[in-house]
Amino acid sequence: xxxxxxxxxxxxxxxxxxxxxxxxxxxxxxxxxxxxxxxxxxxxxxxxxxxxxxxxxxxxxxxxxxxxxxxxxxxxxxxxxxxxxxxxxxxxxxxxxxxxxxxxxxxxxxxxxxxxxxxxxxxxxxxxxxxxxxxxxxxxxxxxxxxxxxxxxxxxxxxxxxxxxxxxxxxxxxxxxxxxxxxxxxxxxxxxxxxxxxxxxxxxxxxxxxxxxxxxxxxxxxxxxxxxxxxxxxxxxxxxxxxxxxxxxxxxxxxxxxxxxxxxxxxxxxxxxxxxxxxxxxxxxxxxxxxxxxxxxxxxxxxxxxxxxxxxxxxxxxxxxxxxxxxxxxxxxxxxxxxxxxxxxxxxxxxxxxxxxxxxxxxxxxxxxxxxxxxxxxxxxxxxxxxxxxxxxxxxxxxxxxxxxxxxxxxxxxxxxxxxxxxxxxxxxxxxxx
Amino acid sequence: xxxxxxxxxxxxxxxxxxxxxxxxxxxxxxxxxxxxxxxxxxxxxxxxxxxxxxxxxxxx
Numbered sequence: 001x002x003x004x005x006x007x008x009x010x011x012x013x014x015x016x017x018x019x020x021x022x023x024x025x026x027x028x029x030x031x032x033x034x035x036x037x038x039x040x041x042x043x044x045x046x047x048x049x050x051x052x053x054x055x056x057x058x059x060x061x062x063x064x065x066x067x068x069x070x071x072x073x074x075x076x077x078x079x080x081x082x083x084x085x086x087x088x089x090x091x092x093x094x095x096x097x098x099x100x101x102x103x104x105x106x107x108x109x110x111x112x113x114x115x116x117x118x119x120x121x122x123x124x125x126x127x128x129x130x131x132x133x134x135x136x137x138x139x140x141x142x143x144x145x146x147x148x149x150x151x152x153x154x155x156x157x158x159x160x161x162x163x164x165x166x167x168x169x170x171x172x173x174x175x176x177x178x179x180x181x182x183x184x185x186x187x188x189x190x191x192x193x194x195x196x197x198x199x200x201x202x203x204x205x206x207x208x209x210x211x212x213x214x215x216x217x218x219x220x221x222x223x224x225x226x227x228x229x230x231x232x233x234x235x236x237x238x239x240x241x242x243x244x245x246x247x248x249x250x251x252x253x254x255x256x257x258x259x260x261x262x263x264x265x266x267x268x269x270x271x272x273x274x275x276x277x278x279x280x281x282x283x284x285x286x287x288x289x290x291x292x293x294x295x296x297x298x299x300x301x302x303x304x305x306x307x308x309x310x311x312x313x314x315x316x317x318x319x320x321x322x323x324x325x326x327x328x329x330x331x332x333x334x335x336x337x338x339x340x341x342x343x344x345x346x347x348x349x350x351x352x353x354x355x356x357x358x359x360x361x362x363x364x365x366x367x368x369x370x371x372x373x374x375x376x377x378x379x380x381x382x383x384x385x386x387x388x389x390x391x392x393x394x395x396x397x398x399x400x401x402x403x404x405x406x407x408x409x410x411x412x413x414x415x416x417x418x419x420x421x422x423x424x425x426x427x428x429x430x431x432x433x434x
Numbered sequence: 435x436x437x438x439x440x441x442x443x444x445x446x447x448x449x450x451x452x453x454x455x456x457x458x459x460x461x462x463x464x465x466x467x468x469x470x471x472x473x474x475x476x477x478x479x480x481x482x483x484x485x486x487x488x489x490x491x492x493x494x
Contacts, residue, residue, distance in 0.1 A: 295463045347449055354446055363449065364442035400445065401452040408456035 006383070011059070014376045018052060018369065025365040034357070040349045041362070047342050048369055054334075055373045058225030059380060065228040065277075066384065081183040084112045085241070086162030090152035092120040094170035095129050097286065101170050102133050110179040115139045118156040121146030126170075150255035157244065157252060165242045167261075171286045172238035173201065178281040182241045185276050192246035192273030193265065194281075195223055195232045196239030199387065201284035206394075207294060210402040211287040213391050216381040217374065220279065227277035231269065233328045234262045234305075239283035246273055257311060258423065259304025262332075266312045270325045279384065295409050302413035303423060305336050337414060340407035347404065371399045 022045075029041040087105045091098050098117065105115050115138060119127040130141045144155055157165055164186055168174060178196060185194045197220045200212035219236070226232045235242070240261065247253075250267040257263045265275060288294040309332055315325045316333070346366060354360045374395040382389055416423070 291459050292463050292466060295460060296467075299463075347453060350446065351450060360442040360446045361439065362442075363446045364438060367445050400448055404449060404452045405456045405459075408453060409460060412460050 010376065010379060014372060017372055021365060021369055021372070022048070025362075025369075028361060028365075037353065037357070037359075040353070044346055044349070044362070044366065047346070048366075051339075051370070052373065055377065058222055059377065061225035061228035062221055062380075065224050066279075068228070080180070081164075081187055082112055083164050083183060083186060084114065084162035085110060085164045085166055085179055085183055086114045086116060086156075086160035086244075087166045087168055087179070088153055088156035088160065089115070089117045089168050089170050090120055090149050090156065091117060091122065091126050091130070091170040092146065092149075092152070093122045093124045093126060095122070095124045095126045097171045098126055098129050099132065100173050101168060102130060102139070104173040104175075105168065105179075106133065106136065106139070107176055108174065108179045109177050110183060112162075113138060113179060114160065114162055116156045116160055117141045118152040119143045120149070120152040148255045150253035150260040153260070154252045157247060160244070163244050165244050165247060167235075167237070167240050167242070168283065169238045169285065172198075172283040173285075174239065175282040175284075178239065178283065179241075181281040182239075182278050185278065186241075186243055188274075190274045191230070191276055192243050192268045192271075193232075193235050193275045194241045195227075195235045195275065195277045196241075196281035196283055197223075197277075197279050197385070198236050198238045199282055199284050199385075200287040202286050202289065203388075205289060206397070207291070208287045208289055209391065209394050210398055211294075212387070213378055213394050213398055214402070214406075215287075216385060216387050216391070217377045217395075220385070221377055221381050223277045224279055227275075229324070230274035230276055231324055231328050232275040232277050233265060233269070233332055234259075235265045235275065236283075237261050238285045239281060242268075246271070257304050257307035258300050259308050262305050263308040263311065266308055266315070266325075266328070269328055270312060270315055270322060272322065272324075298406060298409045299413045300423075302336065302410045303417045305332065306414060306417045309333060309336070336410065340410040340414070343404070343407045344411055367399060371396060374399050 026045070029037065032038060032041070089098070089101055089105070094101075102115065102117065105113070115133075115136075117127075117130045117140070119130065119141065121144060127141055127143050133139045134141050140159065142155065142159060144152065147155075153167055164183060166179060166182070182194045182196060185191050198215050200208055200215055203209050203212050223232050223234075242264075246268060247264070250264065250271055253260050253264050254267075268275060288297050309329065312325075312329065315322065315329045317326070319326045350360075350363045350366065353362060375392055378392040378395045381387065382392055
């Protein structure tokens, strides 16, 4: 009750603050006679309105999803499942983290489980470490020549016996009830996959703390909102569950993109399947701890997502036959291309304006509008999860330099993808802090 | 200079620094990756086979 009251009051306050800022912005820049300033300010206003609408809709859908989930739980619609779940951990040089990852699966509360570790031709002791658990009857450790993550997952699926497949990254650790919470969604035959929440386990410096905020707000809140429409667009690598028959129907995982998780999700959506999200099923993952590793990760994510969009580009104009797939594709295009480019363009425009006319007030409006949205999103996510409240404080820095930096990396990666630069997987060095 | 103008100036300076830093970091990353690739390029059996003209090599 107190929580609901707090969320509603906060939402009203934020809406009022946004209206106030938008009107002041309009009043300040309305009187300028310079046509370039007028056009630029107009474009920024349209973009801000789009982003505010996106935030509001996601927040609204996210709240609705929670309300519906609570109602389903009360009416026992989300019943416990007893389907066999095969958990697959694809691993390549993961000796530092594989033990903890496997342990977290073995300690699951769900009884009908099978664990398959696929060592994708590691050059370290991954399979030796994994074999420490092979005395457990339901644990299998398979070894194959190196062929990439998608191939390793497919290899695991072909050797599995469960009708539900769960993919867990080797650098991630599941909470004890994760499988139990996610498996129950598969009682609904329309559901082909369920995503879980990803939290950062190594919050030990500013970079990982900002990523923690990004994960709960940028990724988990967005997925919760998308889940209201049963259209989650990316099943995250650290925690995703699939119906095996649906995976076979779409031809399992493909290895022609660097975002195999996004690709497989798009394949399922294009077949008309529904994708849900369970916010309480949690996987803790190791986030990059330094700038270079962060660039490496985002470079792969950006190019991988763009490759997946390009691969399924026919869905963009398929509004008549498959509106949900088209909507998902446009949304992804907005998030991965339009938004970063627009953000960069606005920054350049603001700098130009400051140099040529001495007006720097525009950047204050730009930053404060987004920071208000970020703080609101962060507070909402912290309220519905068990994340640390102090993370909301980092929202100030999040918009000030973190997102600017990430967007710049996205833009440069997009340009490289556009010109078809060669790339490889970009394996991150594990610190073993999951 | 009022507080709002000062804040705007501060944000603007941080933005410029971030963009410059981001560009430098990205190109440093690309250079580091290139160097890493050269260092870690493995000499595999097939490469040796190509070099000696396709005949099988026997190791003692």
